Amino acid sequence: MGSTIVSISGSRIESSAPGTTPLLTIRHVAKQFGKNVVLRDISLDVAEGEFLTILGESGSGKTTLLRIVAGFESADSGELSMMGERLDRLPPYKRKVNTVFQSYALFPHMTVEQNVGYGLRVARVPSAEVDSRIEQALARVRMTAHAKAKPGKISGGQQQRVALARALVNRPKLLLLDEPLSALDANLRRQMQVELKSLQREVGISFVFVTHDQEEAMVMSDRIALLRTGELEQVATPREIYSRPATAYTAQFIGHTNLLRAEVRGGRAHCESLSWGVGLPDGQAAFSVRPEDVRVVGPGRPAVDGVVRFRGKVQHRAFHGATELVRVVAGDGLVFSVRTTGMDGREEVECEFSPADAVPVRDSAERS
Amino acid sequence: MFSRAYRIAITVPPLAWVTIFLLVPYLLMFCFSFWSVSSAQTIVHSWTLDNYKQLFTKDVYWETLLRSMWIAARVMVFSLALGYPLAYFLSFYAGKRKDLLYQMVIIPLWVSYLVRAYAWKTILGSDGVLNTLLQYVHLTRHPLDFLLYSPFAVVLTLTHIYTPFAFLPIYAALEHIPRNLVEASNDLGASPAQTFWRVIFPLSIPGVVAGATFAFVLSLGDFLAPLLLGGPSGIMISNIVVTLFGAAYNWPLGAAISLCMLVLVVSLLFLSERLEKKWNFS
Amino acid sequence: MHALLVFCFLYLPIAALIVYSFNGAGVGGFPPRDLTLNWYRILFQDGAIWESVGNSLLVAGFAVVIALSFGIPAALALDRAQFPGKALFRRLVLLPLILPGIITGLSLLMLFNWAGTKLSLLTIVLGHGTALISVATTEVFAGLQKLDRAQEEASLDLGATYWQTFWRITLPNLRLSIIGAALLIFTLSMDEIAVSFFLIGRDNTLPLEIWGRLRRGITPEINAISTIIFVFSLTVIVIWYRLRARGEGSPEIAAELVETAAQGD
Secondary structure: OOOOOOOOOOOOOEOOOOOOOOOEEEEEEEEEEOOEEEEEEEEEEEOOOOEEEEEEOOOOOHHHHHHHHHOOOOOOEEEEEEOOEEOOOOOHHHOOEEEEOOOOOOOOOOOHHHHHHHHHHHOOOOHHHHHHHHHHHHHHOOOHHHOOOOHHHOOHHHHHHHHHHHHHOOOOOEEEEEOOOOOOOHHHHHHHHHHHHHHHHHHOOEEEEEEOOHHHHHHHOOEEEEEEOOEEEEEEOHHHHHHOOOEHHHHHHOOOOEEEEEEEEOOEEEEOOEEEEOOOOOEEEEEEEOHHHOEEOOOOOOOOOOOEEEEEEEEEEEEOOOOEEEEEEEOOOOEEEEEEOOOOOOOEEEEEEOHHHOEEEEOOOOOO | OOOHHHHHHHHHHHHHHHHHHHHHHHHHHHHHOOOEEOOOOOEEOOOOOHHHHHHHHOHHHHHHHHHHHHHHHHHHHHHHHHHHHHHHHHHHHOHHHHHHHHHHHHHHHHOOHHHHHHHHHHHHOOOOHHHHHHHHOOOOOOOOOOOOOOHHHHHHHHHHHHHHHHHHHHHHHHHHOOHHHHHHHHHOOOOHHHHHHHHHHHHHHHHHHHHHHHHHHHHHOOOHHHHHHHOHHHOOHHHHHHHHHOOOOOHHHHHHHHHHHHHHHHHHHHHHHHHHHHOOOO | OHHHHHHHHHHHHHHHHHHHHOEOOOOOOOOOOOEOOHHHHHHHHOHHHHHHHHHHHHHHHHHHHHHHHHHHHHHHHHHHOOOOOHHHHHHHHHHHHHOOHHHHHHHHHHHHHHHOOOOOHHHHHHHHHHHHHHHHHHHHHHHHHHOOHHHHHHHHHOOOOHHHHHHHHHHHHHHHHHHHHHHHHHHHHHHOOHHHHHHOOOOOOHHHHHHHHHHHOOOHHHHHHHHHHHHHHHHHHHHHHHHHHHHOOOOOHHHHHHHHHHHOO
16 A cells, blocks of 8 residues: 655645555645634545545544544535545435444434444335344354343443444445544553454455544554545554654654654764754754654673664653653753663663664645 | 521522412402402402303303414414524524524514514505505505404404514523434435424424424413404403403403413413423433 | 314414404494494503503512522522422422312412501402413423533533633523513513412402403493404514523423423422
């Protein structure tokens, strides 16, 4: 699954792997509510069978984008097409797209069974087929035992599965999920993340998943589209977005990072007392170094050529189970987060990182 | 959390008042219904079932009661027919003007009943606005008789008065429906019409029941509109009661009829409450 | 468009009324001719009407006092206290809202008859007060639901007694509900006719005065007073609505009245 990251300004087309026809194309979609510009010039492709997550903070426009695809909002400009046909001209009930709502939106006056069968009955699918498809859908989300219950009587997690079944039973080409796991507690969430992912694989349709939780996005997605105040910051696979963040924002939003602002002179980056070799032109630059790429050096180990070393005081240690995240303040005031697997109770440490792990990122200015 | 003195202060006074002025009167009504009237026009406190016997045997009472119920039923149907679409329009399609339009529906409610009934009288009379208008545009040559002093006039006036009463609970129920249910229904492929019948209407039923009950019960007990506009053919059960407490001076009999009405109304209220609970899904 | 028709239906009679109050030839006859203020002039000279207006104002004022004095505690009791007979109490209090006025009026008549009380303005006041307690209770009850319980708890926590909390915290928060209820009760009392019909003594209230005249025949004077009543009610309801909207901003206000009544338990 490929992706292309283009410049931060102007239009960018984040497409799926070359050679395949995308399922959904979003082109230059913009939307504002009154004076509030929520989406600026969004262009994105969704491939068939892919699990794409739209990730962003609240206010980033991610839910609005989803609602535009579902049909509950209309874009001010731009177009949407699905399999070559214009989607944005159709009302929601004519689109082959189904949504799992954040609040599940189950019909309180119908049983689980009736909820799941709603879309089929409305489309006048023959009764026998309806029954068998409902059965299948309920089995898939393991809610068969609760078929005759009313939504008010089942738990949040169960409601969520019913909402999923209700959407999937219609065999849509595209399933939209609006932060469906946000109301669940942590353990259930993790479990559902795995279930959703395997469900998607099983069913084989495209999922577009909206969330603000970057861990969730990393765990589940084939690709992540990071949305920031109405614009796409980066669209890439989780691995790529983590190890090659395009901007400082991305680097800091996804996982922990150390952001080093340096001046490049003559092929070397200088950040306070540290310097290392880079192949960049002179000027200001920013680098992202992941905490796990910063190593605590054992006493007496010589520095390998090119490696950047520094000394510092341990300010804070956070226990994360398998690892510890240690905050080290270097002599010249630089603060590093260092991830180690077990460290003795030293107060003074020596750390190092390789220049190769210092990923250059664009330090984009704050956008309104 | 609240002290004993506080609790006494907030329960005893209202309880006392309600007992004296609501409970005791109903009990008295009950007692009165078993008493009778002597030829000297005084009330005799002797216990008898005569009043009820009269009630159940004399035709005029039954006929009037049935006619009243028939009028009330028609008012109920028409108020719902007018009120529901109005509430639906306001709740789902009115957008920014929703508040203003809502106020406009409420206003007639608080304009004097008498004023409104009187207004219809002036419109429907043989010299009234409607008749003279129709003649003016040559649609009719003579005044239409049935317009006034008929059950028609009563039904029309009462519908006019009680439509806002029917509207209010329906509107409240519709407003309570979470809009994401409508979106979910659309998302699943239902057209607006299908969404209405399968999702919106079922969820609004408690409001419909409440509105229908109001319209029916209040119309049933109405005596002013029939007096003003009903004429001899539009007499309702309450009118009979009024005469019994007035010129015909038979309080016990009147009390008996009132008690029956009270029982009828309370039963209807219980029934409607049951229905509302059954159809309440929130 | 259906909505438009319904609105027309609702307002037509009122519009006709207003128009004809200015009509020289009185009611009847189309189209209206002779724009005149004559009927208003006659109205202002009519002593009996103004006397009844005075009576109505008096009655309404006292009705408000009674309804609030008993309605506010009733709402509090329903909201907070448990006592035997609470369910019956609640139904009794709310019953006059939906019961046809004739039953309320007649039952009170029998009470006064049995107790030997002569009918007069006082009995009307008692009748209105009783019937309208239900309005006060529903309004204040709704206001109580919106009240943040934590505020009262904070007050107690900071050392105030129950009474101090009531006067300093609870009542001020209920201010809007109480004012709204007062306005509503006042207007309803001014217009009340069904209950008053049976409890009337020698002095008339305005609706009963109008009623008396109606029985005798139509005069366009009635149109004039009706128009005035309409304008008055309009003003009151708009003020009431603005007050409430300031407090919550949701248009479910009168519906609460009706809804709570219909819900019973």
